[in-house]
Amino acid sequence: MSPVASILDAILPDTCVGCARPGGALCPPCLAALHSELPRRRDPTPRPRGLPPVTAAGAYAGTLRTALLSYKERGRTRLAEPLARLLAAAIVTAFCAAEVAGPIVIVGVPSTARARRDRGHDHVETLAGAAVISLRAAGIPAVRLRALRRRGSVRDSAGLSADERAHNAGSAFVVRRRARRDVRGRTVLVVDDIVTTGSTAVAVTLALEAAGARVAGVAVVAATARRCLVKADVEV
Ligand SMILES: [Zn+2]
Secondary structure (H helix, E strand, O other): OHHHHHHHHHHHHOOOOOOOOOOOOOOHHHHHHHOOOOOOOOOOOOOOOOOOOOOEEEEOHHHHHHHHHHHHHHHHHHHHHHHHHHHHHHHHHHHEEEEOOOOOEEEEOOHHHHHHHHHHOHHHHHHHHHHHHHHHHHHEEEEEEEEEEEOOOOEEEEEEEOOHHHHHHOEEEEEEHHHHHHHOOOEEEEEEEEOOOOOOHHHHHHHHHHHOOOEEEEEEEEEEOOOOOOOOOOOH
């Protein structure tokens, strides 16, 4: 997101990304329509090896797709709050399905440094933080661990074999040194905005498991519809 886009988002009258009518970045009827569908399991097809169960608030289509694109790429930061509520619903659903005890512990997938620079913030961490706030407001104990960082020197996966790609993806993330104690022995949920092939979630899972965590599931705002990819490990 450019700084100008953020400023314009703050000062221009809000029109709904779903229906273009005034009444907020997502007007009550369009938001209600998104919430009318309960979060559910939406694993990618094919499902990459090592991917924990994926729970999504909805399909990456229609108003939800427009809202996520507007939030990520067009600086509509006011969409963070409604999108975070959808993410919170997916988090609760994933947590209940995993049948684990204790507070919900979530770990966001960090953006690349370039994306963070372009947008002025880490869009997933912003959603994760707002989701935790809304969960706590509803009386649900939830904790966010900013546990991961991206490694800077991941090879371009073009030309690599499937095994090499998987290894390459697995080295894309690492648990921060100061977070290792918090992660070890914890059961966590990975959160992201979108799951497409699932390869990013696998890479994050590998990094967390290497640090001693158990990943019980992945919760996202939206999952792309079924697609037929020959290789499922090319996303990171
Ligand atoms: Zn609307």
